[in-house]
Amino acid sequence: xxxxxxxxxxxxxxxxxxxxxxxxxxxxxxxxxxxxxxxxxxxxxxxxxxxxxxxxxxxxxxxxxxxxxxxxxxxxxxxxxxxxxxxxxxxxxxxxxxxxxxxxxxxxxxxxxxxxxxxxxxxxxxxxxxxxxxxxxxxxxxxxxxxxxxxxxxxxxxxxxxxxxxxxxxxxxxxxxxxxxxxxxxxxxxxxxxxxxxxxxxxxxxxxxxxxxxxxxxxxxxxxxxxxxxxxxxxxxxxxxxxxxxxxxxxxxxxxxxxxxxxxxxxxxxxxxxxxxxxxxxxxxxxxxxxxxxxxxxxxxxxxxxxxxxxxxxxxxxxxxxxxxxxxxxxxxxxxxxxxxxxxxxxxxxxxxxxxxxxxxxxxxxxxxxxxxxxxxxxxxxxxxxxxxxxxxxxxxxxxxxxxxxxxxxxxxxxxxxxxxxxxxxxxxxxxx
Amino acid sequence: xxxxxxxxxxxxxxxxxxxxxxxxxxxxxxxxxxxxxxxxxxxxxxxxxxxxxxxxxxxxxxxxxxxxxxxxxxxxxxxxxxxxxxxxxxxxxxxxxxxxxxxxxxxxxxxxxxxxxxxxxxxxxxxxxxxxxxxxxxxxxxxxxxxxxxxxxxxxxxxxxxxxxxxxxxxxxxxxxxxxxxxxxxxxxxxxxxxxxxxxxxxxxxxx
Numbered sequence: 001x002x003x004x005x006x007x008x009x010x011x012x013x014x015x016x017x018x019x020x021x022x023x024x025x026x027x028x029x030x031x032x033x034x035x036x037x038x039x040x041x042x043x044x045x046x047x048x049x050x051x052x053x054x055x056x057x058x059x060x061x062x063x064x065x066x067x068x069x070x071x072x073x074x075x076x077x078x079x080x081x082x083x084x085x086x087x088x089x090x091x092x093x094x095x096x097x098x099x100x101x102x103x104x105x106x107x108x109x110x111x112x113x114x115x116x117x118x119x120x121x122x123x124x125x126x127x128x129x130x131x132x133x134x135x136x137x138x139x140x141x142x143x144x145x146x147x148x149x150x151x152x153x154x155x156x157x158x159x160x161x162x163x164x165x166x167x168x169x170x171x172x173x174x175x176x177x178x179x180x181x182x183x184x185x186x187x188x189x190x191x192x193x194x195x196x197x198x199x200x201x202x203x204x205x206x207x208x209x210x211x212x213x214x215x216x217x218x219x220x221x222x223x224x225x226x227x228x229x230x231x232x233x234x235x236x237x238x239x240x241x242x243x244x245x246x247x248x249x250x251x252x253x254x255x256x257x258x259x260x261x262x263x264x265x266x267x268x269x270x271x272x273x274x275x276x277x278x279x280x281x282x283x284x285x286x287x288x289x290x291x292x293x294x295x296x297x298x299x300x301x302x303x304x305x306x307x308x309x310x311x312x313x314x315x316x317x318x319x320x321x322x323x324x325x326x327x328x329x330x331x332x333x334x335x336x337x338x339x340x341x342x343x344x345x346x347x348x349x350x351x352x353x354x355x356x357x358x359x360x361x362x363x364x365x366x367x368x369x370x371x372x373x374x375x376x377x378x379x380x381x382x383x384x385x386x387x388x389x390x391x392x393x394x395x396x397x398x399x400x401x402x403x404x405x406x407x408x409x410x411x412x413x414x415x416x417x418x419x420x421x422x423x424x425x426x427x428x429x430x431x432x433x
Numbered sequence: 434x435x436x437x438x439x440x441x442x443x444x445x446x447x448x449x450x451x452x453x454x455x456x457x458x459x460x461x462x463x464x465x466x467x468x469x470x471x472x473x474x475x476x477x478x479x480x481x482x483x484x485x486x487x488x489x490x491x492x493x494x495x496x497x498x499x500x501x502x503x504x505x506x507x508x509x510x511x512x513x514x515x516x517x518x519x520x521x522x523x524x525x526x527x528x529x530x531x532x533x534x535x536x537x538x539x540x541x542x543x544x545x546x547x548x549x550x551x552x553x554x555x556x557x558x559x560x561x562x563x564x565x566x567x568x569x570x571x572x573x574x575x576x577x578x579x580x581x582x583x584x585x586x587x588x589x590x591x592x593x594x595x596x597x598x599x600x601x602x603x604x605x606x607x608x609x610x611x612x613x614x615x616x617x618x619x620x621x622x623x624x625x626x627x628x629x630x631x632x633x634x635x636x637x638x639x640x641x
Contacts, residue, residue: 002538006524006526006527006535009526009527009531010526012526013525013526014526331525333520333522334522334523334524334525336522337522337523337524338524338535338539339507340481340483340510340511340516341511341535341536341539341540341581342507342508342509342510342511342512342536342539342540342541343507343511343539344503344504344507344508345503345504345507346504347504347507347539426483427478427481427483427484430483430518430522
């Protein structure tokens with residue numbers, strides 16, 4: 001029967017007294033931990049997927065939307081642009097541009113997005129083929145590891161894409177043309193883990209726009225024996241040219257957007273985006289700027305929450321203080337008895353402080369569990385809706401500090417009641433009744 | 434043994450009390466008699482080291498209390514002084530047996546579960562060892578308080594008005610129990626009371 005055990009027993013003897021303090025601590029620590037974890041992991045995901053992109057060029061609309069859609073595969077595309085408008089960006093001889101990635105977006109398979117692009121994208125994101133080979137021909141796809149895990153797609157599988165990004169189940173409007181899985185990506189920790197990669201021209205086959213009358217007719221008549229027919233059809237487009245193929249394709253073929261890397265940052269690149277926006281029908285958005293905008297919004301929201309959290313923290317410390325202080329009156333006889341039994345003033349001080357620390361520690365632990373429990377629930381939803389991988393059970397060093405901070409607060413809240421307890425006049429107390 | 438020499442106490446209000454010298458040998462039983470307001474309780478607190486005398490000294494088992502300070506005095510009190518208050522108070526959150534274990538621990542002794550159970554059995558509350566103190570009747574609580582007072586085999590047992598609320602029959606039983614238990618650990622028993630019934634039972638008396 002030592003002080004720690006006694007403090008614990010005192011706490012569990014009247015659990016309701018401690019409950020409020022524990023709940024408030026859990027709430028404040030949980031909120032802070034939740035915000036920290038979300039912010040930290042969001043930052044990391046944003047950074048991991050920046051891929052050195054200096055500029056995103058696409059159709060007019062919201063620049064933030066363009067960035068989120070083209071780089072993070074969130075939300076819906078602004079619309080498409082014609083190859084004729086953007087061909088200059090793809091030209092390897094462009095004076096400012098080191099490299100460019102053409103993206104064709106808008107279709108999906110069971111909630112996973114199909115991204116038409118060139119294999120260079122793997123280098124941009126530092127991703128590698130885990131099994132199989134890179135996509136070369138139209139309708140060949142390489143799938144991210146998370147897609148494999150959640151759809152069960154395997155090497156050699158075929159599937160049809162759906163128009164739109166959301167998984168609409170049975171009602172999905174399916175496109176003509178069967179995709180074939182030729183490769184699976186190794187996990188890269190980037191957004192590529194969650195997408196299906198194919199060529200840009202594949203989109204031209206599945207979407208008739210700009211496909212010309214020839215394609216139209218073929219599609220109309222190909223309903224019954226499309227297997228043979230489509231393979232023959234694909235063969236026509238089997239230029240293994242990547243960007244070269246796009247440079248040669250018809251002006252009215254469409255792309256969704258282009259990711260651009262500058263050769264270097266200079267005065268011309270500084271005004272490049274503005275020039276595009278002012279002088280063309282295209283929209284140019286700078287990802288770092290847009291992402292900072294998102295962060296700023298997030299921080300604005302956080303500022304209000306922070307005030308709330310601080311208020312809860314103060315109230316939680318107060319609740320410990322009040323519950324300990326008011327329990328002193330109830331317990332003055334037993335505190336005096338402890339002195340009679342041989343406990344020094346330090347013992348009583350320690351006992352009350354321990355009780356405060358217990359409340360703070362339990363509350364803080366509960367808060368951390370609560371926050372990561374919420375993250376675990378969120379992780380499932382977020383993964384599907386936002387392509388945002390949340391590692392729910394990853395604890396940040398800051399959370400360790402928060403735990404110590406909670407203990408410090410528990411100590412502070414307990415100190416005055418503890419001093420009061422240590423000062424108990426035993427003689428007076430025990431002979432009064 | 435328990436002794437005082439030229440003991441005085443200065444109340445904060447200014448009134449000063451002077452107490453007669455006491456000398457009680459080990460194993461003896463004494464009555465400390467006095468009317469309300471005569472300073473009995475103050476003397477009890479001085480003897481227990483719960484108050485500091487204005488002058489003079491208290492000697493318990495050859496130790497002058499005034500020479501001890503702070504936690505040394507607290508530990509000495511836990512070890513050498515068993516105190517039974519008029520109302521029994523316990524640490525409410527732990528069982529009767531754990532209260533006794535706490536008394537052993539706080540006095541700096543090892544916890545001896547066998548002795549605790551034996552003692553509770555002797556006082557016929559062995560079956561209440563694991564009960565919460567609040568679950569005991571008043572009589573059982575008084576026995577538990579006696580058990581706690583003697584668990585560390587103190588050299589002095591101080592009892593404050595142990596019989597004031599009891600009828601004659603129970604008064605006899607409690608006094609017998611106290612004497613028996615004090616004798617078992619060879620302690621000096623000093624009963625502080627204004628109950629004149631006790632003067633017929635106990636010969637050695639101090640009057641204030």
